[in-house]
Amino acid sequence: MRRIQRVAGVVVGSAVGDALGGPFEFGPQGAFSARFPAPGAGGEMCGGGGWDPGEATDDTQMAVLVAQSLLERGELDLPDIFTRFQRWAASEPKDIGLQTEDVLTNGMPWDLAAAIHFQVNQRAAGNGSLMRASTSAAHFAAAGQEATMDAARRIAALTHGDRAAWEGTAIFHELIRVTFEGTDPLPTLPDILALVHPEHRARYATVLAPDWHPDRATEFNGAVWPCLGSAVWALRTTTSFEDAIRAAIDLGGDTDTVAAVTGGLAGAYYGLDAIPAHWTQPLHVPLPGFDGRVLHLADLLHLAHRLGS
């Protein structure tokens, strides 16, 4: 498979998972396959819960903002990403994570806002930095293991003061990097865990173990550990892009984000052509705060090509 298939796969796959999962957010287990029992039948981009059919949520909107900053600035410009996030957050997006909203609107400078939020609240290990990592993972893969994990941590830290969120996002970046090289990412997990900060290694080793199941999660899957663990589980226990996404949404809970992370991993693994056209065709990404701009599949593919070259 050509590398660009995988690069486009992570960007589009994550957006597709996000848009499919959005209408099922906070719903019960099994809701997706109860409504769509036959895989491949179509109609799954159904909308609902305030979302139009094919509409991507905050996960993809923020991933696009990161992509546009990386491409327009030509480097990792953290204050620029933070400013774009703030502009978006101030424009009343349909959905925004509680923690992300607080950090982006509390008036603190970019390099203090998340840290101060963490100091005050002591809980900041949501999945909100992991959910938006598809574009940065696509971009930094070519820079190598250390650089991509470092970039993941620094972008995560813009909104999440808890190092657990940085490490989970760094693991995702590295999984995408090895997948781009044509390597099966799952056998590399022990090597990746060795690169995780020692204080956070054991907890990730638990949720990424081959015998872990989302039923064993000790937190809601809006937290970073079960979210990443569930996405890896969905990839491990299925054999197609479509089935991985169905498994992820059927877990219930934070379905858009679990499916966005799953879609990123599965999109890189199976490649763009494995993503059903009836899922990519209605896909669109509004960008509140940016002149009413709405990105469609062609725009995401253009972004992916530029990020990966």
Ligand SMILES: [Mg+2]
């Ligand atoms: Mg969302």
